[in-house]
Amino acid sequence: MGNSESSTTQSSDGFKEGPDLKVNKNIVMFSSLTSTDSLKQHYEKRRMEAGDCAAGWIKSLAEKVGAFSSAPELAGLGALAVAVLIDILSSNPNSIKDVLQSVFAEEKASKVWDLIDEFLKRYRMYINDRETLKKEIKRIEEQLSKALTRLKNSMVRGGHVTNQDVKIWVNGAAFHIQMLIHLERLGGTQNYDPIKSLIKEYKEDLDTVFEKHEEMIKGKCHFVSYADTNGASISYDVCLVTEDSKSYWVGDRGSEEDLEDYYNKRFGKQKCEIEKHFSEVEKNVPELIRQRGSLEVRR
Secondary structure, eight states: OOOGGGOOOOOOGOOOOSSSOSSOOOHHHHTTTHHHHHHHHHHHHHHHHHHHGGHHHHHHHHEEETOSBBBBBGTHHHHHHHHHHHHHHOOOOOOOOHHHHHHOOOOGGGHHHHHHHHHHHHHHTTTTOOHHHHHOOOOOOOOHHHHHHHHHHHHHHOOOOHHHHHHHHOOOOHHHHHHHHHHHHHTTTTOOOHHHHHHHHHHHHHHHHHHHHHHHHHTTOOOOOEEEEEEEEEEEEEEEOOOOOOOEEEEESSOOHHHHHHHHHIHHHHHHHHHHHHHHHHHHHHHHHHBBBOOOOOO
């Protein structure tokens, strides 16, 4: 085709994965059955990085967690909170907390991050007072649940959907599930039903949220047709201009199938990975609740 657009336009085979909407790897790592191993690895990494300067903060850490042996406080979200504590004590610039905060970096959803940040702070404060810790987690969990419901309704009912909103809701939901699991873990109970019910509800909500996300993405796309005159005949090449202003040749006519193919290649795999995470947590709820953790702190 003798059109200058061809030099800046790609084939539809070149659709790339869209912005990351998945559950953050730190939440995934500390939601797994190996969360206590992740904590130990994190501690050893920070200890090695600090070298001769580690003695001071290791002493402070030992005062906080040294008394725990095979304890629920050091498993799951507890392990994540202690990993954040290690970063704070060691003054490490590459902190897990900063990574998590970047996931929730959106003014509209700041309430979600504020509550997660509050959870991490309260955990550090009351790690050695289990009853108070449970009360604090329960209080924050209820507020987080309401904040996530408001965010979901803003997207589903209000139609205010962005990539960042979806990412925040997905990560907030994953964190909320782990809060309920951790409450059961700390309480020494085995009440699976409310947690599994919540996970099923979030999986249903995930479908609805992604339907609205798909509508938003498709609504920002449009087709541009270019005529190619070749002697007496005229043929058309159609270009799909995407939500991020990238252009792709899709053939001689634009269709709903082209939009569907575009969305699935950009976001379909991500949605499957999020569903897989929720399903794995749902399957492992009993084992996750029974988790206990320990950390050998070398002074």
